[in-house]
Amino acid sequence: MKLLEHKIPIVEIPIKSNVKLFIKREDLTHPEISGNKYWKMFFNVKKYLEKEVSERKIITFGGAFSNHIAAAAALGNEFGIETLGIIRGNELENTWQENPTLFSAHQNGMSFRFVTREIYRDKEKMMKELQEEFPDALVVPEGGTNENAVEGIQYMLNDETREFDYLCSAVGTGGTVSGIAKFAASHQKVIGFKAVKDESLEERIKKLSKRDNYTLVDASDGGFGKIIDENVRFINSFYNQFGIVLEPVYTGKMLRKIFEMIDEGYFPENSKILAFHTGGVQGIAGANEMLRKKNRILIKVL
Ligand SMILES: Cc1ncc(COP(=O)(O)O)c(C=O)c1O
Structure with missing residues (x-):
């Protein structure tokens, strides 16, 4: 970036x-990566792109209308990185095509996993498990907020x-x-x-x-x-x-x-x-x- x-x-x-x-x-x-979303992702992605990995992928979390999911998908599209969105609400599994945010994220190449609200609540656990499943991936917390994000806001x-x-x-x-x-x-x-x-x-x-x-x-x-x-x-x-x-x-x-x-x-x-x-x-x-x-x-x- x-x-x-x-x-x-x-x-x-x-x-x-x-x-x-x-x-x-x-x-x-x-x-598409508007406002704070660009800057919250800035150092996260910059540092990730400097790392040598064999299978690049960005994994992140959000609800059905999440701006962060939309931004992460657009970012993946722009940098040619695969993206995986962990979406709150398994009821969306069959209806996501009708949701404008998820539909356009999908058009930007994002694939999804829909999880129940209960599972979604324990994001720490999910992040750990996803990092184990995809050791080369950049796992970004919900809303993109972490210390790198705070630095980017400068x-x-x-x-x-x-x-x-x-x-x-x-x-x-x-x-x-x-x-x-x-x-x-x-x-x-x-x-x-x-x-x-x-x-x-x-x-x-x-x-x-x-x-x-x-x-x-x-x-x-x-x-x-x-x-x-x-x-x-x-x-x-x-x-x-x-x-x-x-x-x-x-x-x-x-x-x-x-x-x-x-x-x-x-x-x-x-x-x-x-x-x-x-x-x-x-x-x-x-x-x-x-x-x-x-x-x-x-x-x-x-
Ligand atoms: C439009 C908009 N404004 C404000 C925020 C709040 O940002 P934060 O989650 O860093 O508090 C968000 C979430 O990313 C957002 O999409």
Whole structure:
């Protein structure tokens, strides 16, 4: 993998407020390995490609709509490496073709193993067993989060991002916000918007970032992947006003929460807030399919 040749823009979101809000468009990092996914995989893959092995394969984990699974498959396709996705939910075995994330991952060459939720829960055990079964493979944890991933996130920060008082990121497995906290300048505060109700995140982020410059805020709307109508309305209105596509699991929830916090006066006057758009727009198709089946309002941004 290589560092980017193109510059990632930071755009201002024009809001009537005594603070300023900007978005760093990491979603433009790569058409399919978008945002934090590229950087979380960066050192993992770079180091793996430097190793001499006879059968290269990347194995990783995710749910039915996982952005990380989509990104890993695209990465495998780009580098000519076989990929194997361990997918949560054995009920998908016969229906994965109808799932846009899994279908496009398959088109990018990924093969799958579907496992029950019970088996999936014990990922440590699965990782160990898979590494034994495929000794030459790179086994990447769920969401790509490990120490290499945290190191890669440094490339989301640069001289331009140093000008901000607050750095905001959505949180799933915690690798991204750990990297932002680790590499933030000493004057900067980091806010992680939790897309998942996971009490162990605080501890994990402390361990990975080795900093205490971050705050975690619940932005889960009651649970991971839960999409409430207010979230869909916000995403649609954000797109209509500012022309930027957000997705419903991470970035939509984060930005809605940031707007709420701005309205509540959380940020001191004249604060400069930078939110990272961490991509994941591929998930909109699957979300809409689910919303359509339930006769709910749809995300209209593409
Ligand atoms: C779009 C998007 N934003 C944020 C995150 C959260 O990243 P992390 O799992 O490193 O906390 C993810 C997961 O990779 C994601 O797909």
